[in-house]
Amino acid sequence: MRRAPKDSRARETLVRFALWLVLVAVAIGYVHWYFRGIFTNFGSTGTAVYIVIGLSVVLIIVARKISERRDRRAQVLDSVSDEMKRQLLREACVLAIVLERLASESYLEKEIPPNVTIVTRRILLDRLTAMGLRDGLEPWLLDLLLAPDGHWTAEQKQRAMAALECFEVLRWILGLSELRSLTADPKYSVADARSLIDVKEPEKLLVLASWDIRPARDGAARFFHRCWAELVARREISTAAEPDVERALAVRAQIEEAGYTGDYLIGARTIPELDTQLLFFVTRRAYTRWQFLSLLVDILAGDAPVGSLRKFLARYFAPADVAEALNADARA
Numbered sequence: 001m002r003r004a005p006k007d008s009r010a011r012e013t014l015v016r017f018a019l020w021l022v023l024v025a026v027a028i029g030y031v032h033w034y035f036r037g038i039f040t041n042f043g044s045t046g047t048a049v050y051i052v053i054g055l056s057v058v059l060i061i062v063a064r065k066i067s068e069r070r071d072r073r074a075q076v077l078d079s080v081s082d083e084m085k086r087q088l089l090r091e092a093c094v095l096a097i098v099l100e101r102l103a104s105e106s107y108l109e110k111e112i113p114p115n116v117t118i119v120t121r122r123i124l125l126d127r128l129t130a131m132g133l134r135d136g137l138e139p140w141l142l143d144l145l146l147a148p149d150g151h152w153t154a155e156q157k158q159r160a161m162a163a164l165e166c167f168e169v170l171r172w173i174l175g176l177s178e179l180r181s182l183t184a185d186p187k188y189s190v191a192d193a194r195s196l197i198d199v200k201e202p203e204k205l206l207v208l209a210s211w212d213i214r215p216a217r218d219g220a221a222r223f224f225h226r227c228w229a230e231l232v233a234r235r236e237i238s239t240a241a242e243p244d245v246e247r248a249l250a251v252r253a254q255i256e257e258a259g260y261t262g263d264y265l266i267g268a269r270t271i272p273e274l275d276t277q278l279l280f281f282v283t284r285r286a287y288t289r290w291q292f293l294s295l296l297v298d299i300l301a302g303d304a305p306v307g308s309l310r311k312f313l314a315r316y317f318a319p320a321d322v323a324e325a326l327n328a329d330a331r332a
Contacts, residue, residue: 002268079209080300082202085174087306089202092170094133094141096193097124098317099167101145102160103190105152121149127197138310140318156317163316164188165288171196172216173296175206179216182223182286183266210300217293224286226264227279230271236280 004010104120125145128134137145144152152160164186171192172179176199180186199205232240233248240248252272255263263270266282274282295312298304314323 080207084300084306085202085205085207088170088174088207089196089199089205090133091306091309092167092174093131093196094128094137095163095167095170095313096196097128097133098141098144098160099164099193100124100190102152102157102163103193104149105157108150119149121145121147131197138314138318140314140322141310144317160316162284162288163313165285166292166313166316167193169289169292169296173208173213173300174199175208182220182282182289183264186285208300210297213293213297213300217290217297220286220290220293223264224283224290226271227283227286230274230279231276231283234276236276 001010001014004014101120101124125134128137128145134142144156168177168186168188169179171177176195177192228237229248229251231237232244233252235245255270255272263272266274266278271279292312295304295308299306299308311326314326318326
């Protein structure tokens, strides 16, 4: 609808959809009129029978949905061990606390009234201790949390922002939220991080199995490669070879020739219509999701330890040399 004023194909699709809705409404109305007419010929008894039949159909549908949901819940509960659920929740809580500190550090960029005392550092350290999480923290992670309020560097805050996408993925894996499409604006919230504290029984979490995650992983990979191809076509990737640029331009030409009907929509704009700054943002977000989901698939399939999550997150929080060493060990 938002593309219709400037896109003839969008207008054509919109008209088709509107006509389909009209046809469905007419069909439902006709069926209702026809059967109601038959039953009302028998007076109030026929009307009552008609209502009972209608309610019975609705109840059957609702009962089937409830049964399917119950079966699905039982299947999900059995697919991931309780120990794995506890470990994943533990890692999510650590990440949530670090992201709360990030939010506080970003807030401190503003001018704070002299009568306001910031105690985020102390509160979060006390929370870590109360949850039994402090002793197991890596030195590079503990250094961030022990730093005085307002002492994170601009570079530290900028790198840590990408971990917000990892936290959203973890909440989805734990069954605590839906995973927003990469074509939609992210809705990162500090309240989501704080809500993890309320989870007292991780064994009851509907943690997704590895096979449930793979479609999202593959979708993120496809989206990333489409965005990357556009950046290469714009010559924004300095390391891209000329043959790669030519292939990216050919892909863009094919999409344009097809009228963009096969391209992703970010809001009401296709990927070639995005400004470069936004395109870099969605590309980085897609890459982060793809890589993090790939690691979680390995963890839930038993091919990697849960501790690999900390090594992965080091790229956003640890000093560059530490992060590089940890990632080298992970690759080895």
